[in-house]
Every structure is written in C-alpha cells, then in structure tokens.
Amino acid sequence: MTDLITAPARRAVVAATAQRRARPIALVGAVVAAAGLPAVVDRYTITLAGAALVLAGLAMSTQLLVGTAGLPAFGQPAYFGAGAYTAALAAQAGITNGPAQLAAAAGAGAVAAVLTAPVVLRTRGTAFLMVTFAVQSLTATAASRWRTVTGGDDGLHTPPITVPAAGALTSPAHVYWYTLAAFLCLCAAVAVLLRSPLGLRLAGCAGQPPRMSALGHPVNTLLGAGYTAAGAVAGASGALLVAVHQYVSPADIGFETAAVTLLAAALGAGTMTGAIAGAVAVVACRDWIGAPTAGHGHALLGLLFLTVAYTRPVTAHARQLFARRSRP
Amino acid sequence: MTDLLHLDQVSRRYGGLNALHPIDLHIPQGRRHGIIGPNGAGKSTLLHLIAGTIRPSSGRILLHGTDITSHTPDRRARRGIGRTWQHPAVFPRLTVADNIALALPSRSCFTAPFGTDPAPAQTESVLARFGLADLAGLRAGALSYGQQRLLELALATAGRPRLLLLDEPSAGLGPDDIRQLADTLGQLPTDVTIICVDHDLDLIWQLCDTVTVLDHGRHLTTGTPAQVRAHNGARAAYLQPTTTPADRSPEADRPESAPGSRTGGVSVAGLTAGYHGHPVVHDLDLDIPAGGIHALLGRNGAGKSTTLAALAGHLPPAAGTAVTIGGKPVPLGRPACAAAAGIGYVPQGRRLFGPLTVAEHLTAATAARQTTHGHPWRTDEVLDLFPTLHDRLATPAGRLSGGEQQMLALARALLAHPRLLLLDEPTEGLAPAIVAQLAGTIHRLAGAGVSVLLAEHRIPFAVQAADQCSVLAHGTIAMTATPAELATAGQRQQLGHLLGIHHTLGSLA
Structure with missing residues (x-):
C-alpha cells in the first residue's frame, strides 16, 4: 500500500503540514500588529489603514468568486456601492449605529446580487468578465445620475457612526478599531463559508462543472448562492467605507476600484489571505509610499504587479527548497 | 416488472452526420449491459444521451417509467444516474477526501450550510472501499492516472446510483488495474444496473450479461456474450481483426x-526527469x-x-542527460x-x-x-x-x-x-x-x-x-x-x- 503514495506527493503533504503549523502564529501576529498600529503611526496613516481594510473586504468578496468559484468577477464594486449608499442613506436618516449599518449594507449587497445573478450567471469566462464589467459601470453611472437619492457626483456626506456602549466615534483610531473589528468578523464569516459544504461545492464548480452536474449538484443554483454571499461581503465592506470616510461618491465604485480589487485578488493567487495581503499592498503602494513620491503611486503599483507576476515561480521554488529541508 | 431504462427510438444527429440512428433498448434493473463497437460507432454518444449531456434529436428516454428526456444532467443524477468519463473527471485542486465528500448524497448545503466536515464517516468508508484511504489528504491532481481512474469510479458510485454509466473504464489501465476494476465492479450491489462501454473485451465478457453491438450509429445486435460472439455481423464489424495478430x-x-x-x-544517456524538481525517472539509458x-x-x-x-x-531534464539522434545532440x-x-x-x-x-x-x-x-x-x-x-x-x-x-x-x-x-x-x-x-x-x-x-x-x-x-x-x-x-x-x-x-x-x- 505504501508505494501508492509517490514521493513528490508525500513531500507536498509535509510542506502543507508545515504551513498549517505556521499559519495560526502568523495570523495572531498580523492581528496584533494591525490592532497596535494606531499607537505607532500618525492620523493620516491610520485612515489609510482603514481604507486598506475596506479594500481588503472587497477583495475577499472578489476572491470568493475568482479564487474559489472560478468566476472572473469584475463587478463586485456594484454590490460594494449598494452597501455603501444603503449605509450612507441610513446614516442620513438618523441610523448612525455602526453594526446596524453594517447589517443593512450586507443585506442590500446580497439583494442586489440575487437580482443580478440570473443575468450574470448565464455566462462563463471572458463573457462573465464582460457582463460583470457592465453591471459595475451601469451601477456607477446610476449612482452619478440619480441625484435625488445619491447626490450625484457630489456624493453623500454622513455623520460619524455610533457604537452602542461608546457613542459616536470621532477619533481616527476609534474608527479604525471599529473597522478592524468589523473586518475580522467578516473574515470569520468568510472562513466559515469556505469550510462549509457550500464552500466545498463552489470549489467543485470551479474545477469540473460537468462532473458536478453528474453528481447531481445544481451548478447554477450553487454559483448563485456563492454570488449572493460575495454580494453580501461586498455590501458590508461598503458600510465600512462610509464608516472610515464618512463619505461615498460614484468615484468610490468606479472602474479603478474594480480593476484594483481584481488585481488584489490576483495577487493573492487564489487564497483569501493572499487577497487581503494584496489589497493592503495595493493601498500601501498607491497611497502610502505613493504620496511622498510625488504621485507616482500608480507606477509603483504597476511595478508591484510585475514583481509578483515574475517572482511567483521564484517563491514556489523557495517553498520547495524549504519543504525539502524540513523533510524528516 | 418495468424496465429501469427504456430508450424509445432515441437518435442523435450532428448536422448531416447521423451519430446514432433511432435505437430501442430495454434494460431491466440489475442488468450489466456492455456496449461495444468500432471507433465512431456512437457508443459514447449513447452514454451522453442517457446522462443528459447531449439531448436526443428524436425519441424518448424513460427511467423507471418516468420520461427524463428533457431533464438536465444534475436532475438525472439526483434520480440515480452516475457516470464516468473517458478521461477521469475528478476535481484536481481538491483533496481526495473532498472529492468524495462532493459525491456523497447531498445533505443540502442550504439547510445545513455550517457543518464543518460533511459526513466524514461516510467519506472514510468510501475511501476504504476503494483502497484510497492512504491518499485522502492529497490533491486529486497529484494522483497517478490509474489512481485518478479509481477515484472517479469512487465518485460515480459514492452516491449509490441505480444506474451506472461507464465510458471506457479500462482505458489507460494496466492488466492488474483492470483486474482490480473488474473486482470492484463485481462487488457492487446486484440491484445496481451498469451500462459499460469498453474496448477491453475480456472485461466486457467477464462483467456483462448482455451486450449490444453498435456500428456506424446503427444497432447491430443485442444478446448474451455467447450470442454476440456468434453473431456474424458483429464479428465482421468489430470482433474479428482484418488479420489475426497471432x-x-x-x-x-x-x-x-x-x-x-x-x-x-x-541514443538516450542518463535521462533524469520529474516534476517540480522531484525526479520520477533516474539515470535512464536507452538505445x-x-x-x-x-x-x-x-x-x-x-x-x-x-x-x-x-x-x-515538455519536462526540463536534469543535468547529465544527453539525447542524440544520428549522433547529433538534441x-x-x-x-x-x-x-x-x-x-x-x-x-x-x-x-x-x-x-x-x-x-x-x-x-x-x-x-x-x-x-x-x-x-x-x-x-x-x-x-x-x-x-x-x-x-x-x-x-x-x-x-x-x-x-x-x-x-x-x-x-x-x-x-x-x-x-x-x-x-x-x-x-x-x-x-x-x-x-x-x-x-x-x-x-x-x-x-x-x-x-x-x-x-x-x-x-x-x-x-x-x-x-x-x-x-x-x-x-x-x-x-x-x-x-x-x-x-x-x-x-x-x-x-x-x-x-x-x-x-x-x-x-x-
């Protein structure tokens, strides 16, 4: 029986085990570092960090479709916008409670996704990319034209959010901590989803749709459920956008957001933690390092993508070397 | 007793090509039915029509008396049709255990979305039955071809289908694997109906109690293996090679x-090659x-x-490998x-x-x-x-x-x-x-x-x-x-x- 397992396969298992052991430590370290950030950096950087968390939420939503379900989704900013405008309108109507806004925004994102899923999921591959692009640009256009509700290109300004025990959050550090807490809840929800039967089935749909059908799984219904979940995550991230900036405008859900989100997911190479790291890297390059380099943030961003695209084989090789070293 | 499967004058055309002329087949429950015929006879088309991946141009398909002609493949699968493909259709990026978990009769993911590990006991029993337990944690894409074939069979049978469609299950398998395959199929419950397309006639004679011969999309004959072997048309179309190999x-x-x-x-000297830096072939010499x-x-x-x-x-060979043709290095x-x-x-x-x-x-x-x-x-x-x-x-x-x-x-x-x-x-x-x-x-x-x-x-x-x-x-x-x-x-x-x-x-x- 033992010769059933080939040597490369056994090494793959060893490497996976080593990774699995290192992962909790890395996660705890990242969370502690993120929570301690306001103690070491200035107010501007804290706001940037909050913006990075918002983009990371949107990147998770995109990765749920791109990395897990195998759908090249470009339109997640549409559901992000549905959530953001819902939260902003709620805030203007006097509902400043942060968690309530978050729930309403997630619901709005999910409803928008349910309504559009039947149109979008008729296609796959490049056609899917184009249809979701259309959804994104139509939503951005609607946000800019429907002045009576969205305030047009001027956008909507909102009062600071409130949290039940603490009242209104006015200091950037407090807003950041709220955003981080909400973001971690979102991460937990996504992690549970990925480990659920639905998560497994979405991964199955990505690998072998005909095989999924032949096993009796309704592929389109499953993908519709995944699309709805991704819409809810995007919507919740929209509420965090409003919490961080106290402002939303059509520019927040425009083409650049869509492109940067998809690229953050691509940086993540199919994994959820990778997408989050990608989003943080994007904000760091574009806004944090970019500002002192006289607005060359986009050039840096381009360099970042090229670096990742070319070094991926290098990192894979390094991982192998590591696995070979740690072989018993 | 009604038939499990009834093909009622089912046919399929592709443009001007008649892939399958109208065919009438009755297959009772528990039957082990082989389908043989030369290449291009319409065997795979027939399986696709039953599985629902191809719609018939005419005719009806009845499963247990229910007309399933217009049903989608997943609906047919939920009615008890399992299948394999000519090339193993497994989920390459998922582990073997996850592959099986996807194949188990669905606990609906909508009513129980947050169970963490779907039916682990059932998964283990399927893995054990197919001798895949040691491989449970590996990605299916890392398995060898024969193991993928075995895994696919495990996938197709894990949902306990009433009707199992096998498209060339022996393709690419060695003699010992084919014997193992025949054993595995023989151990399935007797009420499972099997329709098996294969060119390995020993497997067909061993496994099947009824055999249908197709030729150029036409139904030549259906009968017991003995009858089919004695059938002149079948011998001419398929069984008899134009010259005997012996x-x-x-x-x-x-x-x-x-x-x-x-x-x-x-001349090949010192060929060492493998995947991702792990050699599979060591120091191989050939002339x-x-x-x-x-x-x-x-x-x-x-x-x-x-x-x-x-x-x-297609693979980068390790240093020290030398290949020459006619003395010139390649x-x-x-x-x-x-x-x-x-x-x-x-x-x-x-x-x-x-x-x-x-x-x-x-x-x-x-x-x-x-x-x-x-x-x-x-x-x-x-x-x-x-x-x-x-x-x-x-x-x-x-x-x-x-x-x-x-x-x-x-x-x-x-x-x-x-x-x-x-x-x-x-x-x-x-x-x-x-x-x-x-x-x-x-x-x-x-x-x-x-x-x-x-x-x-x-x-x-x-x-x-x-x-x-x-x-x-x-x-x-x-x-x-x-x-x-x-x-x-x-x-x-x-x-x-x-x-x-x-x-x-x-x-x-």
Missing part, C-alpha cells in the same frame, strides 16, 4: 528498409536503432509517460527544439485542437514542419494509413470519437517527418481491429527508418509491435528483453513480478 511476425510484414536508414539511431521499435512497460506511476514527456521537451527542455530535431510526440489524451477540423490539423502539422531528416510523409499517404480520417476531413476534432482522435494525433505527428516517434498509450480507446492495424502501421513506420518508443499497458500489443521491450520500475529500467526472450518461462515470471500480474501472461507467447 499469425503476424514482427519482421514478416516490415518492408525492406532503404539502405543507410539503419544508421543514425537514437534505439533507426527503424527500431522499443516498448516501455511498467505499472502506473513507473515513469513511462515522464520519460516520453522529457524526450519530447536540445532538451523545449518542445519546439525537440520537434525540429525530429522528435514526434503523441501524448496520452491526444491534445488535439478541439475546434479545428481534421484537414486543418493536418495542414497545421505540415506547415509547422521543420525537420527534413525523416521519411517525407505526404498527407495522402497518411490518410491511406488511417482511412477513417478520409471521411472526417471537415469534422472538428472535438466531434471525433475517441479512437478517431487517436488516429488524428498519430497522423499529425507523422506529418512532422519524425525520426523518433514517441507514442504514449497509443492503443487507448482503440477497437481491437484497429489495434491490430496499428501494430502494422508502426511496423511500416519503422520500415521507413523511424525509431519508435512507445509506452504501453497492453503487453500483448507491446510484444507484437516492438522488437525490444523494457520494463520500468520506480523510475529505472528493471529489465530489457526481446519479445522472443519474453516468451521464455523465466523472463515471463520476472515480467509478471515487475508488473504485479500473474494470470494474464499465459496468452503472451
């Missing part, structure tokens, strides 16, 4: 080679004279395909360079361009030709070798049957004027009559001075086609012998030991 000696029908073509053979035919035998995972892929330039690690140096490659799974027609494939092969060393094959010569392709020139490769695709892949490789032809499981998916023809074809190629290296599971075919056989075990050559030597008892025993088989070798000599 009375053909390798040297007899090989044309006298042109003077000088015997010089300039292929094939011009016009020589060398067969590589070995169990699944022994390194046969890896050797061929490395020679074809640049390694680049498919285009290998092709230019005269190496033709027919991979397992064919790798055809789905939407291109047969004629376009042949044109593309001619246009890309860079070598001037080998026998200058012309398109009409190649079409004479494979007459079936003549009638399919305007057909897209994706629409060809499995056997026709294999012929096209061979034809394409020949048009590049190879001096060394690498054939990976050339008989996979071919009807017995075509297999016998193929041996003759390979001899003709060798007669024209082409060196041939083939990886093969079917020992009788390898013995018949090759003039040297090597057995690979754990990435090295464990023994090399001529077919005549293999016929001796001692060699036969060693071969059986290396391949893990003991009973099929009696028929070898």
Whole structure:
C-alpha cells in the first residue's frame, strides 16, 4: 500500500503540514500588529489603514468568486456601492449605529446580487468578465445620475457612526478599531463559508462543472448562492467605507476600484489571505509610499504587479527548497 | 416488472452526420449491459444521451417509467444516474477526501450550510472501499492516472446510483488495474444496473450479461456474450481483426528498409526527469536503432509517460542527460527544439485542437514542419494509413470519437517527418481491429527508418509491435528483453513480478 503514495506527493503533504503549523502564529501576529498600529503611526496613516481594510473586504468578496468559484468577477464594486449608499442613506436618516449599518449594507449587497445573478450567471469566462464589467459601470453611472437619492457626483456626506456602549466615534483610531473589528468578523464569516459544504461545492464548480452536474449538484443554483454571499461581503465592506470616510461618491465604485480589487485578488493567487495581503499592498503602494513620491503611486503599483507576476515561480521554488529541508 | 431504462427510438444527429440512428433498448434493473463497437460507432454518444449531456434529436428516454428526456444532467443524477468519463473527471485542486465528500448524497448545503466536515464517516468508508484511504489528504491532481481512474469510479458510485454509466473504464489501465476494476465492479450491489462501454473485451465478457453491438450509429445486435460472439455481423464489424495478430511476425510484414536508414539511431544517456524538481525517472539509458521499435512497460506511476514527456521537451531534464539522434545532440527542455530535431510526440489524451477540423490539423502539422531528416510523409499517404480520417476531413476534432482522435494525433505527428516517434498509450480507446492495424502501421513506420518508443499497458500489443521491450520500475529500467526472450518461462515470471500480474501472461507467447 505504501508505494501508492509517490514521493513528490508525500513531500507536498509535509510542506502543507508545515504551513498549517505556521499559519495560526502568523495570523495572531498580523492581528496584533494591525490592532497596535494606531499607537505607532500618525492620523493620516491610520485612515489609510482603514481604507486598506475596506479594500481588503472587497477583495475577499472578489476572491470568493475568482479564487474559489472560478468566476472572473469584475463587478463586485456594484454590490460594494449598494452597501455603501444603503449605509450612507441610513446614516442620513438618523441610523448612525455602526453594526446596524453594517447589517443593512450586507443585506442590500446580497439583494442586489440575487437580482443580478440570473443575468450574470448565464455566462462563463471572458463573457462573465464582460457582463460583470457592465453591471459595475451601469451601477456607477446610476449612482452619478440619480441625484435625488445619491447626490450625484457630489456624493453623500454622513455623520460619524455610533457604537452602542461608546457613542459616536470621532477619533481616527476609534474608527479604525471599529473597522478592524468589523473586518475580522467578516473574515470569520468568510472562513466559515469556505469550510462549509457550500464552500466545498463552489470549489467543485470551479474545477469540473460537468462532473458536478453528474453528481447531481445544481451548478447554477450553487454559483448563485456563492454570488449572493460575495454580494453580501461586498455590501458590508461598503458600510465600512462610509464608516472610515464618512463619505461615498460614484468615484468610490468606479472602474479603478474594480480593476484594483481584481488585481488584489490576483495577487493573492487564489487564497483569501493572499487577497487581503494584496489589497493592503495595493493601498500601501498607491497611497502610502505613493504620496511622498510625488504621485507616482500608480507606477509603483504597476511595478508591484510585475514583481509578483515574475517572482511567483521564484517563491514556489523557495517553498520547495524549504519543504525539502524540513523533510524528516 | 418495468424496465429501469427504456430508450424509445432515441437518435442523435450532428448536422448531416447521423451519430446514432433511432435505437430501442430495454434494460431491466440489475442488468450489466456492455456496449461495444468500432471507433465512431456512437457508443459514447449513447452514454451522453442517457446522462443528459447531449439531448436526443428524436425519441424518448424513460427511467423507471418516468420520461427524463428533457431533464438536465444534475436532475438525472439526483434520480440515480452516475457516470464516468473517458478521461477521469475528478476535481484536481481538491483533496481526495473532498472529492468524495462532493459525491456523497447531498445533505443540502442550504439547510445545513455550517457543518464543518460533511459526513466524514461516510467519506472514510468510501475511501476504504476503494483502497484510497492512504491518499485522502492529497490533491486529486497529484494522483497517478490509474489512481485518478479509481477515484472517479469512487465518485460515480459514492452516491449509490441505480444506474451506472461507464465510458471506457479500462482505458489507460494496466492488466492488474483492470483486474482490480473488474473486482470492484463485481462487488457492487446486484440491484445496481451498469451500462459499460469498453474496448477491453475480456472485461466486457467477464462483467456483462448482455451486450449490444453498435456500428456506424446503427444497432447491430443485442444478446448474451455467447450470442454476440456468434453473431456474424458483429464479428465482421468489430470482433474479428482484418488479420489475426497471432499469425503476424514482427519482421514478416516490415518492408525492406532503404539502405543507410539503419544508421543514425537514437541514443538516450542518463535521462533524469520529474516534476517540480522531484525526479520520477533516474539515470535512464536507452538505445534505439533507426527503424527500431522499443516498448516501455511498467505499472502506473513507473515513469513511462515522464520519460516520453522529457524526450519530447515538455519536462526540463536534469543535468547529465544527453539525447542524440544520428549522433547529433538534441536540445532538451523545449518542445519546439525537440520537434525540429525530429522528435514526434503523441501524448496520452491526444491534445488535439478541439475546434479545428481534421484537414486543418493536418495542414497545421505540415506547415509547422521543420525537420527534413525523416521519411517525407505526404498527407495522402497518411490518410491511406488511417482511412477513417478520409471521411472526417471537415469534422472538428472535438466531434471525433475517441479512437478517431487517436488516429488524428498519430497522423499529425507523422506529418512532422519524425525520426523518433514517441507514442504514449497509443492503443487507448482503440477497437481491437484497429489495434491490430496499428501494430502494422508502426511496423511500416519503422520500415521507413523511424525509431519508435512507445509506452504501453497492453503487453500483448507491446510484444507484437516492438522488437525490444523494457520494463520500468520506480523510475529505472528493471529489465530489457526481446519479445522472443519474453516468451521464455523465466523472463515471463520476472515480467509478471515487475508488473504485479500473474494470470494474464499465459496468452503472451
């Protein structure tokens, strides 16, 4: 029986085990570092960090479709916008409670996704990319034209959010901590989803749709459920956008957001933690390092993508070397 | 008792081509039904029609008396139809255990979305039943071909289907794997109905109690194995090779080679190659004279395909590897360079361009030709070798049957004027009559001075086609012998030991 397992396969298992052991430590370290950030950096950087968390939420939503379900989704900013405008309108109507806004925004994102899923999921591959692009640009256009509700290109300004025990959050550090807490809840929800039967089935749909059908799984219904979940995550991230900036405008859900989100997911190479790291890297390059380099943030961003695209084989090789070293 | 499955005048047309003429079949519950026929007879079409991946042009399909003609494949699957494909359809990025979890009868993911591990006990029992327990944590894509086949069968049966459709389950499997397959299928509950398409007639006779013969989309006969074997039409269409393999000696029908073509053979020294830096083949030496035919035998995972892929330039070989053709070194690690140096490659799974027609494939092969060393094959010569392709020139490769695709892949490789032809499981998916023809074809190629290296599971075919056989075990050559030597008892025993088989070798000599 033992010769059933080939040597490369056994090494793959060893490497996976080593990774699995290192992962909790890395996660705890990242969370502690993120929570301690306001103690070491200035107010501007804290706001940037909050913006990075918002983009990371949107990147998770995109990765749920791109990395897990195998759908090249470009339109997640549409559901992000549905959530953001819902939260902003709620805030203007006097509902400043942060968690309530978050729930309403997630619901709005999910409803928008349910309504559009039947149109979008008729296609796959490049056609899917184009249809979701259309959804994104139509939503951005609607946000800019429907002045009576969205305030047009001027956008909507909102009062600071409130949290039940603490009242209104006015200091950037407090807003950041709220955003981080909400973001971690979102991460937990996504992690549970990925480990659920639905998560497994979405991964199955990505690998072998005909095989999924032949096993009796309704592929389109499953993908519709995944699309709805991704819409809810995007919507919740929209509420965090409003919490961080106290402002939303059509520019927040425009083409650049869509492109940067998809690229953050691509940086993540199919994994959820990778997408989050990608989003943080994007904000760091574009806004944090970019500002002192006289607005060359986009050039840096381009360099970042090229670096990742070319070094991926290098990192894979390094991982192998590591696995070979740690072989018993 | 009503039939489990009733095909009521079901037919399928593709444009002007009648893939399947109206057919009427009654299959009662518990029947083990074989479907055989030459390549392109409509066997796979029939399975696709039952599984729902193709809609019939006319007729009705009834399962337990319910009309399922308009049902989608997933709805049919929930009604108890399980299936396998010609090439294993598993989820390559998921672990073996997750593959099985997806195949288990669904606890709805909407009513219980947050259970963390779906039915682990059930998954384990399926894994144990198929001997896959040790592999549970591996990604399915890391499994060998034979293991993927086994996993696919596990997937198809895990949901306890009432009707199991098997499309060439033995393709690409070695003798011991086929025996294991037959055992596994035999152990299924007796109320499971099986419809099995296969070219391995021993498997069909052993497994099936009823056999249907198709030819050119027409129903020839249905009956017990004995009746089918006695049926004249069936014998003419399929069972009887045009010439019996046994009375053909390798040297007899090989044309006298042109003077000088015997010089300039292929030499491989110290070939070490593998995946992601992990060698699968170690320090392999091979010498094939011009016009020589060398067969590589070995169990699944022994390194046969890896050797061929490395020679074809698809895998970077490790330092120290040297390959020469006619004394000239062949640049390694680049498919285009290998092709230019005269190496033709027919991979397992064919790798055809789905939407291109047969004629376009042949044109593309001619246009890309860079070598001037080998026998200058012309398109009409190649079409004479494979007459079936003549009638399919305007057909897209994706629409060809499995056997026709294999012929096209061979034809394409020949048009590049190879001096060394690498054939990976050339008989996979071919009807017995075509297999016998193929041996003759390979001899003709060798007669024209082409060196041939083939990886093969079917020992009788390898013995018949090759003039040297090597057995690979754990990435090295464990023994090399001529077919005549293999016929001796001692060699036969060693071969059986290396391949893990003991009973099929009696028929070898």
